[in-house]
Amino acid sequence: MKVLLVSPRSTTGGLESLRKGNQILQGLLYVAASARDAGHQVTVVIADRENVDGFIKRYQPDLLGVSCVSSTYPCMRDLLLYVKQNYPKLKTIIGGHHATFMYKEVFADTKVDYVCRGEGEEIFPKLLKELEQGNSEPDIPGIVFRKGGQYFNDAEIVIMKDIEHLPKITKDLCAPEFSFKPKIVSSRGCPYDCSFCSISAFYAGSYRKRSVEAVINEIKEYLSWGEDSFWFHDDNLTLDPAWMLRFCEAIEAEGLKFHYNCMSRVDTICTNPLLFARMAKTGCSLVSIGIESGIPEVLERMHKKIDIKQIKQAIMIMNSLDISHNWYMILGSGDEFDTPRHIKQNIRFFSGLPLGYVVISILTPFPGTELFHKLLGENRIRHYNWEDYDAMHCVYQPLGISPEAMEKYLPRAYLQVYLSKGWRLIPLFFSSFRRKAMHPSAIISALTTVFQYLVLRKNFQQALRK
Numbered sequence: 001m002k003v004l005l006v007s008p009r010s011t012t013g014g015l016e017s018l019r020k021g022n023q024i025l026q027g028l029l030y031v032a033a034s035a036r037d038a039g040h041q042v043t044v045v046i047a048d049r050e051n052v053d054g055f056i057k058r059y060q061p062d063l064l065g066v067s068c069v070s071s072t073y074p075c076m077r078d079l080l081l082y083v084k085q086n087y088p089k090l091k092t093i094i095g096g097h098h099a100t101f102m103y104k105e106v107f108a109d110t111k112v113d114y115v116c117r118g119e120g121e122e123i124f125p126k127l128l129k130e131l132e133q134g135n136s137e138p139d140i141p142g143i144v145f146r147k148g149g150q151y152f153n154d155a156e157i158v159i160m161k162d163i164e165h166l167p168k169i170t171k172d173l174c175a176p177e178f179s180f181k182p183k184i185v186s187s188r189g190c191p192y193d194c195s196f197c198s199i200s201a202f203y204a205g206s207y208r209k210r211s212v213e214a215v216i217n218e219i220k221e222y223l224s225w226g227e228d229s230f231w232f233h234d235d236n237l238t239l240d241p242a243w244m245l246r247f248c249e250a251i252e253a254e255g256l257k258f259h260y261n262c263m264s265r266v267d268t269i270c271t272n273p274l275l276f277a278r279m280a281k282t283g284c285s286l287v288s289i290g291i292e293s294g295i296p297e298v299l300e301r302m303h304k305k306i307d308i309k310q311i312k313q314a315i316m317i318m319n320s321l322d323i324s325h326n327w328y329m330i331l332g333s334g335d336e337f338d339t340p341r342h343i344k345q346n347i348r349f350f351s352g353l354p355l356g357y358v359v360i361s362i363l364t365p366f367p368g369t370e371l372f373h374k375l376l377g378e379n380r381i382r383h384y385n386w387e388d389y390d391a392m393h394c395v396y397q398p399l400g401i402s403p404e405a406m407e408k409y410l411p412r413a414y415l416q417v418y419l420s421k422g423w424r425l426i427p428l429f430f431s432s433f434r435r436k437a438m439h440p441s442a443i444i445s446a447l448t449t450v451f452q453y454l455v456l457r458k459n460f461q462q463a464l465r466k
């Protein structure tokens, strides 16, 4: 079959690598590779409703598939509606976290034929096979379709037993005008259950890891493409410290030279400082870590399972290593700690810490999360304008402050936290350029946003998006 897969050409761009809307989503590349391995003709593009015609005419697909997160769902919803209107015979499918959790709404909104509820690598090729044989209502758990107001195959989110043999992603999966930097996935899932994160719900709290050999072989392949810097898309690369140590040993034993970025946790850093020193030696250039809040009660409500002492210790350890570090902060708690006093207390806490980079978000109830269900139950979700589910807008009704006032704290928090570093910002930038942890364009983008906000008096959220 001929398959066209679309990654959203999103209007939510902004801070380059942090909020990029013009990268091909990694999940879609895996789905494409699995369909190719099953003998189908697949092409991946970045598109929206404005330019999808050209790709449909060029590739004449039998099936069109799309992927998105909540903030890029409107872009894909408009595209799917357009396709149904103009190419009524072309079958369509959507996957990703948003569609998985909101499948009933997605069917109603988009007139899509199928929703993939869970991981696509095994079940998507099964659908293609059935369609090829003329069966458009196949019994494949996870490939949900709607008939006579009823949903089929939607009983659970389907995930694979093991991820050791993920299909091989190659550049020729994309249309010639698109490209991507290879990303590595050495594990999927996370056993923690932070209230604002949809990962534990999507993977049902499971955690699957590939072997060190499989990951090293994949990296060698990408090195042969001429790449020397990789981003691990694992939700927490260091969750299994013994695996991580074996990985570092393998890099050294094979004499491989490359840079890598990953995500970790405060508690893992505290209990494994030597591991992080070893990671620095083997090319780890940037670690991103969630602190989220400096208010102990909020950390507890979020089930973050870290405390203030650990946060301070982890920062000390990271500062002693030759690795850049990026910390996440959340404005808002979803409960009684949403008052100006607590928000200021949180900003003061982050300003007082010797942190590296800090990425600040407004608490957002993403579908599937505990937070989403709590706020929904309390009738405090303000709207479903999904493009605003970008962690820069306050889409819920806080208890002790207005949503507009909460949004105004975002630029204030950024300015206060970064200005508190003073002259130390300069060595921070230079060390991360040297380690290839940050591209200068990200800093230029950040400075442009600040200029637009402070001098041109633009709305901060708009300035960040553009």
Ligand code: B12
Residues within 6 Å of the ligand: 010, 012, 017, 018, 019, 020, 021, 022, 023, 024, 025, 026, 027, 028, 030, 031, 065, 066, 067, 068, 069, 070, 071, 072, 093, 094, 095, 096, 097, 098, 116, 118, 119, 120, 121, 124, 185, 189, 196, 197, 198, 199, 233, 234, 235, 361, 366, 367, 389, 390, 391, 392
């Ligand atoms: C890496 C990452 C990013 C990268 C993406 C880079 C890239 N090229 O992919 C960057 C930094 C750009 C990013 C940005 C954002 N991200 Co992000 N990100 C992730 C992360 C950690 C990994 C993504 C990944 O590769 N997963 C592995 C792949 C294999 O899984 P997958 O995408 O789910 O795909 C599988 C299935 O869903 C399914 N599938 C998916 N699409 C399709 C399509 C079809 C046709 C089929 C059949 C199947 C299918 O099959 C795939 C293979 O198994 C996830 C967490 C996670 N574990 O997924 C968060 C996550 C996706 N991000 C999230 C968010 C919120 C964001 C931002 C809004 C954050 C922000 N404040 O800016 C932005 C949005 C950017 C945008 N415009 O799209 C949320 C999404 C929640 C939601 N409902 O929206 C997640 C789930 C994290 C969380 N804490 O909950 N992100």
Ligand code: SF4
Residues within 6 Å of the ligand: 190, 191, 192, 193, 194, 197, 198, 199, 200, 235, 236, 265, 290
């Ligand atoms: S925020 Fe991080 S630690 Fe918490 S559940 Fe999500 S991936 Fe796991």
